[in-house]
Amino acid sequence: MFDEARWAEVPTVVDNLLKLSSLAPGGRILDICCGVGRHSVELASRGYRVTGIDLTRAYLDAAKETAGAVLGDGAAAFPEFLREDARRFVRPGSYNLCINLFTSFGYFATREEDILLLKNSAKNLLPGGCLVIETVSKETAARDFISDEEFERAGWQVRTEYEVVGDWEGELNRWILRKGSILIDRSFVLRLYSGFEMKNALKEAGFASVDIYGGLDGRPYDDKADSLVAVARI
Structure with a gap:
């Protein structure tokens, strides 16, 4: 359920995401819990090869409809939208960037399931790839x-x-x-994570380095932070 303001902010969100992740043009992206495809479609429109996964069929239907309207049904960069569980979805070494945005992390019943999502993300990344998570923190x-x-x-x-x-x-x-x-x-x-707890969870999942920011624009994670943004590299 997104109003016009939420859709209007997507290009800026994607600009910041690409800068923060240092993703090269044409890279492969996995959008975890992609919802209605706001970020997937914008990234595809810029020439990135995108896979979006979500468990909610209605969201995926809306994402495909949006992609068709924006990109055209025959577009070469049309995103791949799949009804998949992030706790089970594994395509080893397939993506340059995994993203989980707009507080889509922390809803599983246990912390162990959260860690499984993070471990799968690490497996899905190519060498030099990274995962970007944006969420509310403690x-x-x-x-x-x-x-x-x-x-x-x-x-x-x-x-x-x-x-x-x-x-x-x-x-x-x-x-x-x-x-x-x-x-x-x-x-x-x-489930809420502090910045310290998020960094430890990502390292437990196998990431070699983790940087914590207070927003996708790269601001410091301090008392003025908008959100918790983790950039984890394998």
């Missing part, structure tokens, strides 16, 4: 915590409610969406 979640908020997005009236899980191990999110007679009520837990 530090940013605690600093910006609110118990609830209400807003409108893409024609939906939205109410969100938040609770701290354990000793800041995670955050319980409840989203209540209304549009006319339609009501959607969903709850989920986001």
